[in-house]
Amino acid sequence: MDFLRxxxxxxxxxxxxxxxxxGLPAFGVELISKLTGALVLATGAMLFVVFLIWYERKLxxxxxxxxxxxxxxxxxxxxxxxxxxxxxxxxxxxxIGADKVTYNLAPILAVAAVxxxxxxxxxxxxxxGTDLNVGLLFLIAVGGLGEMSYILAGWGSxxxxxxxxxxxxxxxxxxxxxxxxxSALVPVMLAGTxxxxxxxxxxxxxxxxxxxxxxxxxxxxxxxxxxxxxxxxLIEAESELVAGYNIEYSGLKFGMxxxxxxxxxxxxxMIFATVFLGGWRGPGAEQIPVLxxxxxxxKTFVVYFVTILFRGTLPRFRIDQMMNLNWKVLTPLSLGLxxxxxxxxxxxxxxxxxxxxxxxLIINLLLxxxxxxxxHFAQNRKTKLNLATQPGKGVLTTSSKHGSGE
Amino acid sequence: xxxxxxVFLLAALVSLFSAVMVVxxxxxxxxxxxxxxxxxxxxxxxxxxxxxxxxxxxILVYVGAIAILIIxxxxxxxxxxxxxxxxxxxxxxxxxxxxxxxxxxIVGFMTLWLGFSAVLVELPADAENLLELGRSLVSPQGYxxxxxxxxxxxxxxxxxxITIAVDRKEDQDR
Numbered sequence: 001m002d003f004l005r006x007x008x009x010x011x012x013x014x015x016x017x018x019x020x021x022x023g024l025p026a027f028g029v030e031l032i033s034k035l036t037g038a039l040v041l042a043t044g045a046m047l048f049v050v051f052l053i054w055y056e057r058k059l060x061x062x063x064x065x066x067x068x069x070x071x072x073x074x075x076x077x078x079x080x081x082x083x084x085x086x087x088x089x090x091x092x093x094x095x096i097g098a099d100k101v102t103y104n105l106a107p108i109l110a111v112a113a114v115x116x117x118x119x120x121x122x123x124x125x126x127x128x129g130t131d132l133n134v135g136l137l138f139l140i141a142v143g144g145l146g147e148m149s150y151i152l153a154g155w156g157s158x159x160x161x162x163x164x165x166x167x168x169x170x171x172x173x174x175x176x177x178x179x180x181x182x183s184a185l186v187p188v189m190l191a192g193t194x195x196x197x198x199x200x201x202x203x204x205x206x207x208x209x210x211x212x213x214x215x216x217x218x219x220x221x222x223x224x225x226x227x228x229x230x231x232x233x234l235i236e237a238e239s240e241l242v243a244g245y246n247i248e249y250s251g252l253k254f255g256m257x258x259x260x261x262x263x264x265x266x267x268x269x270m271i272f273a274t275v276f277l278g279g280w281r282g283p284g285a286e287q288i289p290v291l292x293x294x295x296x297x298x299k300t301f302v303v304y305f306v307t308i309l310f311r312g313t314l315p316r317f318r319i320d321q322m323m324n325l326n327w328k329v330l331t332p333l334s335l336g337l338x339x340x341x342x343x344x345x346x347x348x349x350x351x352x353x354x355x356x357x358x359x360x361l362i363i364n365l366l367l368x369x370x371x372x373x374x375x376h377f378a379q380n381r382k383t384k385l386n387l388a389t390q391p392g393k394g395v396l397t398t399s400s401k402h403g404s405g406e
Numbered sequence: 407x408x409x410x411x412x413v414f415l416l417a418a419l420v421s422l423f424s425a426v427m428v429v430x431x432x433x434x435x436x437x438x439x440x441x442x443x444x445x446x447x448x449x450x451x452x453x454x455x456x457x458x459x460x461x462x463x464x465i466l467v468y469v470g471a472i473a474i475l476i477i478x479x480x481x482x483x484x485x486x487x488x489x490x491x492x493x494x495x496x497x498x499x500x501x502x503x504x505x506x507x508x509x510x511x512i513v514g515f516m517t518l519w520l521g522f523s524a525v526l527v528e529l530p531a532d533a534e535n536l537l538e539l540g541r542s543l544v545s546p547q548g549y550x551x552x553x554x555x556x557x558x559x560x561x562x563x564x565x566x567x568i569t570i571a572v573d574r575k576e577d578q579d580r
Contacts, residue, residue, distance in 0.1 A: 027408075027409060031409075099435075102439065132458060133458060133459075133536060134459050134536065135463045136457050136465065137459070137462045137463070140463075140466060141462045141463075141465040141466035142472060143470070143471075144465060144466055144469055144470020144471070144474075145465070145469065145470075147470060147474055148442065148469065148473075148474070151474065151477055152439075155435060155477075155481065163481070167478070167481070170474060170478075174470075174474065176473065177470070177471075194536065381539050
């Protein structure tokens, strides 16, 4: 019965018990069990990407009114496997003048940085890689290692387009890290801990997306920018950059960047589900831990679905629009939000939890509304200024262009 | 020798070796990359000291931001990225002597400090050193004044950098 309620935890306990039965010292048992766990988790995550690629292609196909992959296997589910086998057989090409060490290190580092994220995410009550007391900070710091891999790829390729692509990508990532960190501080404040497990535990009564919807929105936008998905996919602007930092890569090395991108997109959704949607929390998840895993996966797929919807429907930002959105909207908003949340939290400390959450919710919505009004105001003023500097030129709208009834 | 000491020795060797490579690498880009490895070695040493917050901040700030900015600026100065000249200065003997003397003086003063010979105590697993750090940064008995002064200084530097770099509207009109 124990196996049915918590298969993962049961297997882990059995494995650790079996290891210590072999007569190893406690240090050795811990080392071997952690290494095995890392190996299983990393392999599982990489294999999971095969499914993710199929899911995303199928969904994008549906959004664009096509079938998506439908030839290999039922509903085309084995299409990524066929693609994977094809990519294994491709030739490795190293461009002349490439910096060999950095060129070959970059794809490994890209995948490793994403896989490291999984080490602190609690998958259910009993299955956690490591409960770091600075878990959330770790998640953001490891993202910095990913940036290093893009720089290595862009510079090591000895190609101007790759270098420009890497520049642009890293500029975007560094900029959007600021609102990402600031908005992640809000759940940390609410939970009173940096540990990811602690943040999940603190969402027992209410998910943080209810208490801090503005922080959740900023975090979501910033994390889409961090994975370079549409509408932030300037890194893949084919008309300007060919294809970004990875154009000189072929075969499995290119495949590793591809895997890293898809896995990162999914992992970021999982972080959002963990920090703002209560992670594995749900009815009965503590008694039956495997249910917690199911809940986490469902929540993650909901978030992932939204990012794919964004990708399928939104046009690409211009680079100045992207930077304006970051520095003039998201960063000030998240700074203001932190101040407002701490003031409200201090004032409502004596109140019962329900009223405290209501106060948080009201201040969040107020800030969001104020930001919206300010953005409208700025847009109107900009339009007026443009009109004033070009005298004699009217606004070219559809109605004036075509005239009336012509 | 336990596992922790092995990790410490490895991290120390890696960071020392890469620190030497930072100053001896001929391509500036390689020097910057070796610097990243040095900083990561320091992060590992923080881990062995049970100071996970500093380890993570080391990676977040130094590897994730500062090293990348250094690499950016190195990339933007492509012309001087490779150094073919002699790597050793003419007066290296005198410089080495001064460095050695300074090192001796610093170590001498360090031995006078009580903490130098103190035996490190292992923290209990549930020690909240992060909370302690946070409290001491904002409590009036702790380091609130230096902390706030450093913040003001950083903001001033930020505003100064923007003032120098900004494109003024009136300049464009002329």
